Every structure is written in C-alpha cells, then in structure tokens.
Amino acid sequence: MTDLNVEDLNKAVNTQVFDYSTLKDAAALLKQGKLVAFPTETVYGLGAIANNETAVRGVFQAKGRPEDNPLIVHVSDISQVHDTVANVSPLAQRLMETFWPGPLTIIFPLKEGVFAPNVTPGKKSVAVRMPRQMETLLLIEMVGFPLVGPSANLSGKPSPTAVEHVLNDFSGTISGVIKAQSPISEIGVESTVVLADDEQIVILRPGAITQNMLGKIAPVVEMTASQQLANKDVQSPGVKYLHYSPEQPVYLIPIEYTISDWLKEMDKQERKIGVLADEKMLKALEANKSFYSSYSLGSEGDVASATRQLYAGLRYLEQSSCEIIFAQALLDDDAGHAYMNRLTKASNFVL
Structure with missing residues (x-):
C-alpha cells in the first residue's frame, strides 16, 4: 500500500470529482492511502482507509482537526462490525438491526490491532456507523475495509452537505470527492451517537434518530457535553471542540x-x-x-x-x-x- 506522505498535504493536487460510474477509481485512491470525500445521508465525510495510520493522520492534517479527537468508522455491512470490534452487546445488535443503514453511530469496545491507533486516540472504544448512501456503501465494499469519515470541512466550520462545500474547503488538498446524485444531503446534520453497553441507551450526540425513536428499543438518557468531558472514556467524537461556526458572529x-x-x-x-x-x-x-x-x-x-x-x-x-x-x-x-x-x-x- 502506498501511504500518503505528511508533506503531500502541503502540495497542490488535482482534486478529482467522481460519481457512481467512477467509484472504482475513488476506491483505488483510498486503497493507496489517499483522501477521498464521500456523501452520506447526514453530511459529506472525509474518507481514508481506517487501517492506514499515515492516511488517517492526513485526515487530521487536512481538516486542522486536533489529533486527540477520535474519528467515526464507516462500514458497509453489519458483519464488518463483528469482525472489527471487541464485543457487540445484544442491545447494540438490536439497534443495528433496527436503524442501519442510517444516521446512527454506536460506540463499541475497541479490538486492539484492527484500526490504526490514531483512529481512536487514547480510547478503549470505537465509534461505528453504516450510512445508507448507496454510493458510499458500494465504495466501502470496493475498498474492502472500513473508512474513517469525519465531516469533510475545515475543523470548526459548518459541515458540508453538498459537493461544492467540500470543494470550497479542500479543492487542491485532497485527491477526490464523490458527488452524490442529490444536490444536498438528505438529513443535513451529523448522526446520532449512542452508547449501548447495557440495557440502557445513552445519547452522546443528538441527530435524526431521536430519543423517542430509540426509546422504543430500550430506556434512553442523554449525556451532556460537560458530563462527557468529565468521563474521558465516554465521549462522542468532537465533544471537546467548537463546531459548525461561520466566520461571522x-x-x-x-x-x-x-x-x-x-x-x-x-x-x-x-x-x-x-x-x-x-x-x-x-x-x-x-x-x-x-x-x-x-x-x-x-x-x-x-x-x-x-x-x-x-x-x-x-x-x-x-x-x-x-x-x-x-x-x-x-x-x-x-x-x-x-x-x-x-x-x-x-x-x-x-x-
């Protein structure tokens, strides 16, 4: 595998725009350790293969994302979860069967040695979701391994919901972006993030899968950002840092x-x-x-x-x-x- 060199991010590159018909080309770049943004029903993600430490480091560098901020891993099938995490609780299994593919991220115990260590910096857990965007599911399948995919924007700025947003932030910086068939993401905000270890669901970040929806599966509580910051082992990606802000007040x-x-x-x-x-x-x-x-x-x-x-x-x-x-x-x-x-x-x- 050809890794993305750290210094490559300081060089101008030709950012290719792919579509459904050219997904194989995008997958080939990802397998080489390059960065390719992809659409999801929530927001666009900045993709890198999740077992390549150098490629994952490139995601942090391109975004200007603090390297202690863990990344969400995207899979194309529930079976990939069982292959890559330490344990799947019965409750987590029910959530996957009910809401996947879809805008729900679940925190699982980390299996050592599967993902690059900088995917989950200092954590004993990993956040995983299966998006329902057909192009991206096929892309992950073509790559043959899960992808990291934080929002494809410069850190702290509003997340991207259209291919133009990604190009505004990363044209000339990343190798490519996959253009969705729809002009704007279906949902428009990031996924719901939950912890589901016992017979209770803990919401770490709200999203389109709401508390009422989750409550049909099991009892639900929401953990605030301040509560998460007090517990370093239970944190949603991004909870420590400011988000979503334009330049203007x-x-x-x-x-x-x-x-x-x-x-x-x-x-x-x-x-x-x-x-x-x-x-x-x-x-x-x-x-x-x-x-x-x-x-x-x-x-x-x-x-x-x-x-x-x-x-x-x-x-x-x-x-x-x-x-x-x-x-x-x-x-x-x-x-x-x-x-x-x-x-x-x-x-x-x-x-």
Missing part, C-alpha cells in the same frame, strides 16, 4: 420572538445583517426592513427542511459577506433537538 433568535422583537434587535445593529429563517419569517421581515442577505430554511414548521438547510444556510451567509447572522430557533422538542443542538453550538450569542 451568529445570534440565535429565540422561538418566542415576534416580528417586532426581530426588528428591534436588527435596528440595534450597524453591521450588514444576514438572516437564516423560514419563508414566512423572511417575508415578514423583508416587508418591514431591508437587510444584506438571507437564506430560507423552508416552510414554517418544516423541521426536516430546516435541519437539512442549516449548514448550507450558514455557509451561504458566510460567503455573502454579511457581517452578522441572525438565525431562527426552533422548538427544542424531539424533532427539533438536533437542529437546536447544532445551531446553539454555532451561535456566539443567544438572545
């Missing part, structure tokens, strides 16, 4: 704010304002005040659309050269929890 506008409240806050600003909100709110604001740029989250009350458009909207507004972003909150219930989790982390100010 983001103001989270509470769900109870009326149009009048929005306008009062906007009147306080002398900076160019970008607005991220649903269609009804944007039309009401535009009828009363002009602002620099806007991005629609979709129809009022469409939580799935708002979640799908969140990162795309933050990226669009960041590139619009507005100077401050006003972002609309949703109800932080079972359906809106993943959206609010990501937007709260992206926000500098909560009004």
